[in-house]
Amino acid sequence: MSAINKIKSTLENGSSPEEHSKEGRIRSYLRSDFIRSMPFWLPPTLLMGLFVYGGIFWNFVISLTDFSGVVRPEYALSNFDFEMYTRMLGDPSFHAAARNTILLLVVFTLLCLLVGLLLAILVDNLLKWQSILRTVFLLPFALSFVVTGVFWQWMYNPEIGTINTMFNLLGLDALALNWLGNPSLRLGAVMFALIWQYGGYAMIIYLASLRTIPQEHYEAAKVDGAGFFVTYWKVIIPQLSSASVSIAVVIMVFSLKAFAWLYTVFGSNPGPAADILGVMMYRVAFSANQWAYGAAIGSVLFVGTVMIVTPYLYYQYKRGEL
């Protein structure tokens, strides 16, 4: 049983009803931790509920109307339909954006974990400069997309950009590609830049998690005859799975923020190769004044993300940590 359940049951049992009379029950109910802990969880719940779920619900209602232009919609049941959702089905822009969004949520998250892990392993094996290099990798995390978007526009410049300059210097001219221009590379380039920005976060959590693995496991593997790579691959990395899950959740949140990066670099029109639902929603609503359609995209995005996160929640629930 997890520690938390123990805490729960202690606190719960500590003053749950023991008296059997009605009066006593009410009294002890009022004294129960459920009631007494209310001041702790109720205000944040209300605030979060109002803004987040109120907003989501409102957004959903808008998606049922025909709201466009700059005339406020009439919220009447008779106006409600799912037209915007059917429209989505036939919209090639939506298909492209949905595909890219899923790719970003899944592939970017995985890559980010991978890079974070590699960085963590490297930093963990340093004898010196650990803390300074750790800070270096974490620095981009502090910056806003408005800034990093511009940086990467330069980095990717096929002529004067750092990336291609580097490849040319290394004699790998074949790899000096048109990163943002070539539609088939664009999304990958976006992910790479995002990894640069968020890899440090993954690294820092992985580092923390690596520290919890007893030194004996490395030594046992060594004595067992495993080399450096086998030790990590077979012994260490599998033990990081729960850290990976929790990093993945946060990284997925970040991947939704790719909106700001794309918006900085491509405006509201990254093209089908890199369009994502967040950008499309903004474009549709705030450039084309098609609020209802934008709202519908927003609802789909939220539900879709939730579906991707559900396995995580279930995993947490199974482990009794929800």
Add this chain to the structure above:
Amino acid sequence: MANLTFDEVTKKFRDGNSEIVAVEELSMEINDGEFLVIVGPSGCGKTTSLRMVAGLETITEGDLRIEGRSIKGRSPQERNAAMVFQSYALYPHMSVRENMSFGLKQSTDLSSDEIRKRVDEIGDVLDIPELLDRKPDDLSGGQQQRVALGRAIVRDPDVFLMDEPLSNLDAKLRADMRTELQRLQEELGVTTIYVTHDQTEAMTMSDRIAIMNNGKLQQIGTPMECYYEPNNIFVGGFIGEPSMNFINCSRDAQTLSTDDFDYEISESTAMELESATNIVLGIRPEDVVVVPEPTEPNDIAVEVDVVEPFGKENNLYLIPRDRESNEAVIGTVNGRTRVESGDTVGMRFPEEHIHLFDGNSGVALRHPVAEQEELTPFVG
């Protein structure tokens, strides 16, 4: 299976600017198939010695040889030593079978089938065939311990290295595992170095005990040698539970005097002491004879301060009468003995059972008369 030689092995750690000498000029020979226990207080360098054999620490000076061939500089993989860690260090994400197979996969060319067969065999030996598909987290402490052993055994190593493998178990289980480990080692006949700070483990399990203190070897010998003929005060105090009683005396010819009493020794004993005047008298609690009242010349009148009952025996904390001293002499009496805190009794140190040490160097000057008794019933 091999013999192992420590040749003046020294290990220094750099700690900032200072140097820590963890092991100092350790020399000993461990015979093929022997079960050697290294014992000593915390920080005395036991683990470090073991890890040098495993190849997890480098050797600063001296040499280590297996079957006469130096293993200095070889990587752990090349040493064919198997290690059991105090924390077990089982890989939590692998099943028991995978844990046990891992070393074989990494360091041998055996086919999966052979590995499977071997693991099954060892599983049988250790009586854990039904656990093979579980994860370590689903096992009890004792079962984990067994798996950790299995992981070492399965590799059929030249040397077993065990670092306090039983210290995470509770008393009962520890006693069981002790016997089992011993039986297994005998069966397999693999040269074994076993590290512990628990002298009971050292006594009961080992062929020979190596006692270390402050990085230095104090004594190496069979349990009985170490118990009955400790080289010095340290060994005398460390081996045996409860500890040997030590009494500081000044000697004048055949008289050992303390503030509380005088103790006359025989001439032959006195001769063994040569010219030493600063003497520590050592006597084990079970050798202290408690009598209803002092009758013989050397008997001392004492008060029973505390009675610690263990069932079969009681430990009496005896304080010389009319003394404020808190330094009690512990004497063991039969568990059925009617004696209570506050009683006044006599305490006797039979001369044939006393140890005498040089008070300055701590070196043993005289051991009890070596007497191996014929079978006599135990009168606890």
Add this chain to the structure above:
Amino acid sequence: MANLTFDEVTKKFRDGNSEIVAVEELSMEINDGEFLVIVGPSGCGKTTSLRMVAGLETITEGDLRIEGRSIKGRSPQERNAAMVFQSYALYPHMSVRENMSFGLKQSTDLSSDEIRKRVDEIGDVLDIPELLDRKPDDLSGGQQQRVALGRAIVRDPDVFLMDEPLSNLDAKLRADMRTELQRLQEELGVTTIYVTHDQTEAMTMSDRIAIMNNGKLQQIGTPMECYYEPNNIFVGGFIGEPSMNFINCSRDAQTLSTDDFDYEISESTAMELESATNIVLGIRPEDVVVVPEPTEPNDIAVEVDVVEPFGKENNLYLIPRDRESNEAVIGTVNGRTRVESGDTVGMRFPEEHIHLFDGNSGVALRHPVAEQEELTPFVG
């Protein structure tokens, strides 16, 4: 300071759909100022019993009374019990002084000055005045243990509750703290319930021992009662180290027979057994008499399988000759005894020292003849 009554206390946990009965109809009375040790194997309900007293668990059935007044339904704050946790549970962010003051601040109206004075006092009692301004993380295990004690003592509670407070310490320190705890409790005279699974602690520290198994109380009594007059096989086996030997016998009149040997009992003993035919003979290792060879009628010829040397004594694992059986009888002999694995010797169970239990219910039918001996020297 108060007496404490368990009145048919039952605790059930819901675990999914099934129910776990952690404690079943536990009734006992703990006297004012008494030191009661609850002992039993893992999972027997010791901790649960303690936590019910603390108010950390509710009581499913039955009642708990302090000084005759039910404390059921009262919150922990209202019970005036202090608890020492196995993990110490010191507040890591508070200094030792703050740790000790916290309870007083929360549950009394004492002024800061009074609290300070009281903490200083207790600091002196525990000999930790110089630690008061340190943080727990800067203390050694033993010091932390002392602070945890201090935190409990300072509140001057009606009851002390301690859940395996020494199990995180190493053997030597544990032995020291044992004595100290006992001394303190005697000094303060606070009713104390102490939970452990270590029978040595139970024996040496307690006024009385309560032995639990499977949620049920097996026996409550002084250490000597529990050791010499165990109520049943469980208690007999649990108390004492090494454990009592048990031998299943079938009885025909005055003869107890096993596959290996017959054992004749006296008429008077036979009468105590009444009609029971399925008998378990129990004898403690130190009561087993090992003789060079069988001479008397009840003597059994055995082979020494293993010799476990402890220094002052050896445990011999004795196997009836010509038998494949692995079930050895353990006999303790003097440490100086010359005996080796493989020797053939005789084993004798003196009738005055045997326990006889009903083979079906496990209940004790006959205890050894109660004999408290006068002081005799210990011949280990």
Add this chain to the structure above:
Amino acid sequence: MKLTTTVKNAVGWNDTDLNERFEQVQRKHVIATILTVALAVFWVSPLWGGITTAFKTQSAFISTLPLTPPTVDQVTLNAWAVAWETLSPTLWNSLIFTIPAMVFSAVLGSFAAYGLSMVNWRGQVALMTAFILAIFLPKQGILLPLSRFWNTVDLEGILTSLGYFSLPFADPSHTNLIILIITHSAYGISIATLLFRGYYLTLNHDIVEAARIDGAGIYAIYRHIILPLSYPMFMVVFIFQFTQIYNEFLYALILIGGSDPSAGAPVTLALAELNSGFSQNWNNQMAGAFITAIPTLIVYIAFGEQFAKGVEY
């Protein structure tokens, strides 16, 4: 040769006992050091490009590569001056709402995590799920409802009727800033709750029980035990939230609707002023980017260690 020396210094070799060291400092450390340093150089290169640009004259910018540092006659502080002039009035606004919002979201998140970890009731799992899902809210999707909401709630009127504006420090811009504080707090709660909850799961529950026995109630336990022990996680959440809120653009854009500093506009809106469409002045923009990033960079460099420690739980 030079490389070896560098590496030797890096891994702490000195020339004596080199052989011994070579065994101890294994190859993997050397390789790790080389790789990590190379990656680190790559990692900072975009930032480096930004810095060099910010110090270059416009013509130097046109004629040189971003990563080459400016020569003496190409250096100018002009861009910094321009950027500072544009941004400085709004930097303060940013801090005024970022810090309270960071504190509120962290405190409320810690409240929620405590309240939801320490009690057991039927709806608890559902509520926790709701908190976690809330993290995934696409924020572009609720801009419209959000601005509707704040237009319906007449905060200015409320503040006026509360007499807020007669306070000495009050400023009309505070209406907007308070709107931002509340909004960011509300949206930050969910991630803060998640982070705190993960941390509270690792706390030794014996401590809580000890406090109960010591006579502490739910509030006292939070106040005296949980809160002080949450320090490392507060550092993490603070840093996390500071970055997220400070760098946020969309909410401020829609809720404040202009980069007028006296209306409470944050620095992110003002930064956009340096990038106004048809002709972009990179030098100013880069200088602006760095000025904007100063607070977050300070936070990371000063508290990065705490962040790293805090996430170890």
Add this chain to the structure above:
Amino acid sequence: GGDSNTSSGDDGSDGNDGSSGDGGSSDGDDGSSDGDDGTTTLELQHWWTDGGGAIGMEELQEGFTEKYPNIEINDNPVAGGGGTNLQAVIRQKVLEGDPPSTWQDWPGANLQDYVDAGALKDISYIFEGEIEENYGDGALLSARAGDEENPYVAMPLNIHRVNNVFWDIASVEEAGVDMTSIGDPREYVEVLEQLDGELDIAPLGLSMAVPWTILQLWNANLVGLHGVEAYEGFQNGDDVTSEVEEALEVTQTQMGFATEDASSVGSDAARLKLPQGDAVSLMEGDWAAGNLFAAENYEYGDDWGHAPYPGTDGVYTINTDGFPYPKPNPTPDATDKWMEWVGSAEAQRRFCQPKGAIPCRTDVDMSEFSELLQNQADDYQSGTGILTLAHGDGVTPQQGTSLKNAMARFRDQGNVQATAQSLMDAMTL
């Protein structure tokens, strides 16, 4: 479509009348606040925070406050995203019924949604007379939200010409090409080929990171190849498939001549390719001249040249900036005055000269303007004005978004037929 637009426009103007009554009453409020401290605050939002626009804006405000000292201007810019940020803000505010006094926007069809919502006031009373007479037709059309049927709802301030070609004289001379005599976009393509063959640098500077520049190029090609009729046909939703496709094909070919980094540079970086010597020619709006003028040692006429985009001589593709008049209006009097000021020759002179655009009015003294702008002004007065598709003047927000979206697809996927179809579909939205 047009009909219902018109009728809703009528409705709008009905409401307009009603709310000008409202305006009157709030006017009264204003008056009372006038009485209090004698000043009114005009809230002005725009995105000119940098470069020539910022200087022009300063001039504009300065002139206004000189003229109306008791009207204070609350200068509240929303920069970034080439105006999209401001537009997002304004739409929110209009939806909330809480617009600023006025704001910078592209007049023309871009305002159609506001007109439909009745959110803009009929300001014919300001236009009638002097302003109407002196404004060019294109500017007046954009003031009517791009639709002759609408009343005047916005005051255009300046005009940019979108159909231009710029070139680097040294390079062109090296290649032996005459940029001024190119007849149409196809010939331009041949010129590009020739440049490509002769020179090491890219023939064309073009930004493809954002789709509006491609849309702008295509727009120019359509007019250059098929004249104003094709443009009008396209705008009216006629079937001009073959014309659209041909223009797309040409555009696609041209994109092939762009600099290698076209897809990752913004429009400003693309313009700088000329002074940097990385590209020979450039199809851009005349705002690009601002960048070229700004480059050191790079002089108009000596180092770089300008001409109308091939085939569009005599056509003036208009991109205006202006100020819509929202209702309800927080400061009707002050906004009236602002509108009058913006419509004045003085204001347009002060603004347009630093901005690098020509005035909407034809009676502004151009003597201090650059030679290039003087030429442009002449062309504006003599040529046919059409509203640009790449910005807001000629298309509604919906149409504009769809056109750009189609172009972004075109850039990535290069499918001429599909793009033509989406482009034409967009215009029927």
